[in-house]
Amino acid sequence: MTISQEREDIRKRLQDKRHREGFVSATVNQTIPFQIRAMRLAKKRNWTQEELADRAGMKQERISTCENPNYGNFSLRTLKQLASAFDVALVVRFAPFSELVEWETNMSSECLEVRSFEEEDYFKEKNEKRSEVELLKTLYSEDMARQPDMNHGIVDLLIRKREREQEIRKMILQETTAGANNETPIR
Numbered sequence: 001m002t003i004s005q006e007r008e009d010i011r012k013r014l015q016d017k018r019h020r021e022g023f024v025s026a027t028v029n030q031t032i033p034f035q036i037r038a039m040r041l042a043k044k045r046n047w048t049q050e051e052l053a054d055r056a057g058m059k060q061e062r063i064s065t066c067e068n069p070n071y072g073n074f075s076l077r078t079l080k081q082l083a084s085a086f087d088v089a090l091v092v093r094f095a096p097f098s099e100l101v102e103w104e105t106n107m108s109s110e111c112l113e114v115r116s117f118e119e120e121d122y123f124k125e126k127n128e129k130r131s132e133v134e135l136l137k138t139l140y141s142e143d144m145a146r147q148p149d150m151n152h153g154i155v156d157l158l159i160r161k162r163e164r165e166q167e168i169r170k171m172i173l174q175e176t177t178a179g180a181n182n183e184t185p186i187r
Contacts, residue, residue, distance in 0.1 A: 006105050029072035037067045038112035056085035087116040
């Protein structure tokens with residue numbers, strides 16, 4: 001089945017609310033354990049469950065449970081401990097179903113492995129602040145290299161949205177500054 005066929009199949013099934021609830025639950029219950037395992041076994045780490053447990057302040061048995069896709073009972077506290085152990089961010093947010101479908105259909109082992117703070121290029125540049133748009137473009141190009149067949153339209157839209165937001169912020173700042181100086185803003 002091609003990715004577009006898989007998307008269409010999921011789209012049809014998601015018309016049923018119970019299926020949407022099951023899809024969210026199954027995706028979360030499976031993705032988190034697979035990601036924990038992928039990050040633990042990543043080439044730069046290659047940790048045992050015991051090593052991860054030590055870093056996270058947990059027991060090895062707890063790590064084993066967290067890596068079990070049938071568990072599905074994660075607390076935010078546990079996820080924050082694991083994020084700290086891996087030295088990565090944890091993002092928990094609500095999202096539209098279309099985003100979840102894109103994530104699910106384009107998932108690969110590479111996208112489950114998350115670079116630690118020390119490995120991120122964003123923080124390696126000294127005395128140079130990068131805009132959010134530049135960061136998105138970097139992430140986009142890295143993603144294109146990993147998954148050239150993926151539909152990157154969502155990322156393109158996000159980049160354009162962020163660029164427009166930055167333009168609006170500049171205009172507001174100009175107007176605020178001009179207003180404080182009783183000047184007419186330049187457009």
